[in-house]
Ligand SMILES: [Ca+2]
């Protein structure tokens with residue numbers, strides 16, 4: 001009876017040990033945040049590179065890839081997690097290459113180690129319609145015991161869409177958008193030349209209300 005009790009405790013300890021282990025492995029991650037979001041053409045926005053780890057990380061580095069036909073990176077900023085930042089001690093290392101869609105030279109470190117937070121913030125602009133992956137590559141992170149540590153990578157994507165009132169999707173809200181509405185005047189989804197984008201307010205008919213919506217958003 002006593003042996004059975006000990007066996008039970010032993011089995012329980014084994015089970016929790018393996019649980020802890022798998023939890024630790026899965027919870028150390030670096031992540032593109034947001035994982036997916038829609039943004040408007042010609043708008044600027046931030047993408048964060050965040051991380052979390054069951055052991056304090058002393059340092060991290062990575063590169064970031066994106067589709068330069070859809071996104072351009074404007075600037076990279078230090079996150080709130082680590083103390084030291086490549087942009088502060090070696091700004092010449094940070095390279096934003098909007099021809100090839102890659103950001104290089106990002107690293108950060110803290111002597112006492114950090115568990116989680118924002119590694120870097122990237123300011124992008126959407127330059128064309130479509131979806132771009134944002135991929136983390138050449139990720140290296142280290143804690144007190146291991147360099148590198150195993151770390152799961154979660155990439156993200158941004159889809160660039162246009163405002164409904166940018167009828168011709170050229171990034172400007174002007175008289176050209178009004179002309180398209182005029183070309184489809186009083187048409188409905190049953191009309192042979194129905195053009196959904198001309199129905200800016202999405203009420204099933206192209207009329208003066210659509211003109212007003214465009215006019216309210218003129219550049
Ligand atoms: Ca337009």
Ligand SMILES: [Ca+2]
Pocket residue numbers: 198199200201202203204205206207209210
């Ligand atoms: Ca309408």
